[in-house]
Amino acid sequence: MPKTLTKMQEQIVAKVLTIGATDFVWCKAGEVNSIKNLRDRELLKGDCWGAVQHRHLTDRIKTIFWVENPVTFMIPNFHGEGWLIFDDRRYITKVYNEDNAKRVVSALKLLRQTELKEAA
Incomplete structure (x- = not known):
């Protein structure tokens, strides 16, 4: 869509x-x-x-x-200054390297899964 x-x-x-x-x-x-x-x-x-x-x-x-x-995602910063990371409708951080931004997003997703398992 x-x-x-x-x-x-x-x-x-x-x-x-x-x-x-x-x-x-x-x-x-x-x-x-x-x-x-x-x-x-x-x-x-x-x-x-x-x-x-x-x-x-x-x-x-x-x-x-x-x-x-998605709940956790990265988006290129406007005018090309790195990547903006969002999680649960909140701005988390700006990361200048795309590979590092992907690592941060992966870590946040893993953390969310862990928190959901602990809450259950």
Whole structure:
């Protein structure tokens, strides 16, 4: 089943979820077109133009982002600065090397399995 968000749009949302409330994710060229597309679909609030903040994310886009990704996953950081790791709807860390990012994700998945077994 195709995802609702493009890879670039997912990267934008992921990056916004990792920054402070007063910080911005600055976009340029085709990235601005992606923002316009999200605004047109009412997934971002209308006053969002060339930069995105937490306040621009609608509940709908956050729900789409979390539902269409696994519980534990990695996503390329916006503008190519490593990998962002998420687990259970939380940002965990940024890792600069892809192999190391895969190791972190594998370890988090194993930890989750262990915790579930212990809880049972």
